[in-house]
Amino acid sequence: MQPQTYILPIDRSANPVIERWVKDGQLRATDEQLPGTNGRVYALSPALLSTVCAADDFHLNVGRERIGVPIYRMPEWEYSSIVRASDTFHQHRIAHLIQPLLVSQQVFQADRWIANVIDAVAGAPLVGPQPLTVGEQWSDDGRFVPEATRLIRRHAFWMLQLGFELPPTRDLDGHGLVLGIDVGLRPLVTVALEGDGSWATGGIVRFTPAIWRQLSVAAIAAGVDTVLVKRTARLLRYSAARELIEEGFLVPVAQTARAVVAERLNYAGFERHIVRQMREEAIRDFLTAWLPQRLHAWGIQFVPTDPAFTSRDCSRIGCNHRNHPSEEEERIEIFVCELCGHSMNIHANAALNILRRGLPEVRG
Structure with missing residues (x-):
């Protein structure tokens, strides 16, 4: 141990x-x-x-x-x-309400999920x-x-x-791949592998202001504490994100990586609602605490790197062009280089740029 x-x-x-x-x-x-x-x-x-x-x-x-x-x-x-x-x-019986948060926004049945949250909170907690x-x-x-x-x-x-x-979860033999990761909200984590390839963890359902209002209205109608209902909803969203990150990223990393390159984010530069979402969806805790802690325990090198323009720079070797997209173009999930035409998923492009920036600092 x-x-x-x-x-x-x-x-x-x-x-x-x-x-x-x-x-x-x-x-x-x-x-x-x-x-x-x-x-x-x-x-x-x-x-x-x-x-x-x-x-x-x-x-x-x-x-x-x-x-x-x-x-x-x-x-x-x-x-x-x-x-x-x-x-x-003490905890309410809410585990069955985690999986419904791992579907697409279009498939999520907000009315049913909210009714189930109210029912769970209205009952006595398990001890x-x-x-x-x-x-x-x-x-x-x-x-x-x-x-x-x-x-x-x-x-x-x-x-x-x-x-x-x-x-211990791995044989600390010093072998494995170098990974670059880009964090966001959907997907939560995108990974670029040294050599070739990438994978992403997916994301959880976004809660619009309308959904939060619906939670409050349903709680009041049922005579249930509104604060408790909203706190339970946040707990469920955090638990869903934690499951994705732990099982979709940290477990594979323990088995494959010798170094991980990640963005060194300055949250002071983010809009307040983005920081709140990153906290509620476990990303901030993952990047600032879980990831360095796990990597240290596993003997995997952690390389923080500058995040500037990773989503705008072309990751194609030899190009190095930096796009200047409009606000509408920044919301598109596909990166297309304005110079060479190279295209790929925008998060995978960023993860690959992060990986290459950190590679010179990776111990041999």
């Missing part, structure tokens, strides 16, 4: 509770330097450590307190491990260590390690580190 950690944000509403723990000596500052953060690290007292477990997809139990932590935002292995270690974990929103292959492996729990303070924000032991 390999030790693994994962860091999640803590809701600021828990700050008074955490400050009380510090004052009472139940949180002790340490000199530890944790990967992925540069804040002050605090260790929990043995009394608190013995109580750490997941309450539901959005909360963690610590001592007598329930603090806001987005448990669902972990990869499937870690998520499954902490759920199986939490006897009082017990059953990770229902992940695939079966993740249900038996991995162990939650509560003694590795740490809190990290950075200014007015607190973060939570959770620890796990996960089984």
